[in-house]
Amino acid sequence: MAKSDAGKLSLILLFAPFALWILLLIILPQIGIGYLSLQEKHGPNNYTFGFKNYLDFFREPIYWNTLLRTAWISVLVTVLALLLGFPVAYYIAKIAQKRSRAALFLMCLIPLWVSDLVRAFGWILLLRETGLVSGLLQSAGLTSGPVELLYNDVTVVIGMVYTVVLFMIVPLVSTLDGMDNSMLEAGYNLGGSRITVFRRIVIPYAMPGIVAGCIITFMLAAGSYLTPILLGGKNSMWFTEQIYEQFVTRFNWESGATFGVLLLVFTSAAVWLGLRLTGQSLASTVAKE
Numbered sequence: 001m002a003k004s005d006a007g008k009l010s011l012i013l014l015f016a017p018f019a020l021w022i023l024l025l026i027i028l029p030q031i032g033i034g035y036l037s038l039q040e041k042h043g044p045n046n047y048t049f050g051f052k053n054y055l056d057f058f059r060e061p062i063y064w065n066t067l068l069r070t071a072w073i074s075v076l077v078t079v080l081a082l083l084l085g086f087p088v089a090y091y092i093a094k095i096a097q098k099r100s101r102a103a104l105f106l107m108c109l110i111p112l113w114v115s116d117l118v119r120a121f122g123w124i125l126l127l128r129e130t131g132l133v134s135g136l137l138q139s140a141g142l143t144s145g146p147v148e149l150l151y152n153d154v155t156v157v158i159g160m161v162y163t164v165v166l167f168m169i170v171p172l173v174s175t176l177d178g179m180d181n182s183m184l185e186a187g188y189n190l191g192g193s194r195i196t197v198f199r200r201i202v203i204p205y206a207m208p209g210i211v212a213g214c215i216i217t218f219m220l221a222a223g224s225y226l227t228p229i230l231l232g233g234k235n236s237m238w239f240t241e242q243i244y245e246q247f248v249t250r251f252n253w254e255s256g257a258t259f260g261v262l263l264l265v266f267t268s269a270a271v272w273l274g275l276r277l278t279g280q281s282l283a284s285t286v287a288k289e
Contacts, residue, residue, distance in 0.1 A: 036257035053258040070239040074221035081165040081217045089172030108169050120230040123159050151233035159231045164220045168213035175209025211280045222267045
């Protein structure tokens with residue numbers, strides 16, 4: 001009996017910091033944001049509850065157009081990250097020698113040691129008019145003058161794919177590493193081509209990792225702020241910028257909270273739809289043992 005009580009106490013002490021972190025930094029702030037979004041301001045210290053902030057959002061096309069634009073670019077970033085990350089993850093998990101897998105995996109994680117701000121400025125140094133890429137194009141005679149490669153959607157997508165592709169590779173490597181090579185051998189022995197084996201064996205087995213990676217990269221892309229702002233400049237229309245503008249520039253915390261709630265609801269709905277379309281669940285992807 002004493003051992004059972006000690007085990008329960010150890011379990012409580014082990015999970016208490018995590019539970020407090022979830023409660024204090026995620027649940028309570030979200031409740032506060034939701035409460036604030038339902039406050040209608042009629043004057044100084046004069047508030048009533050209602051849905052006026054949400055109605056104002058849908059009445060202004062620039063707001064919901066920006067949300068939709070953020071969503072589809074985030075989907076594009078997720079797809080590109082999958083196309084680039086899957087071959088890398090497959091090579092690390094199934095092709096590379098065992099003694100080199102750890103080194104390759106570590107090389108994929110090294111960019112995470114650098115902050116998003118430093119990585120974004122690195123792209124600026126490369127792509128600005130006086131940057132390395134522009135200089136190389138001029139040296140090769142491909143352009144007659146400096147070329148500005150920043151402040152457009154293509155640059156934003158490139159920068160964001162570079163930022164999130166690491167979060168696609170990690171779950172894919174973890175999933176593919178558990179696949180027995182005998183499954184691939186059986187597929188080839190039964191007359192399957194490389195494409196058939198990849199489509200009928202590798203993809204279904206890796207689907208939990210694919211879905212988990214897509215969820216993580218999509219949420220990171222949709223909630224990104226520094227990369228689209230720095231690389232997109234004045235031409236950037238990103239929903240997190242709208243949230244920042246409401247909170248910091250206009251001091252309209254009620255609208256900012258509304259935008260934050262809508263972004264959370266929209267991205268959560270997109271994740272739910274993706275899970276439904278792929279036939280997966282959070283238990284079989286993010287929480288897979």
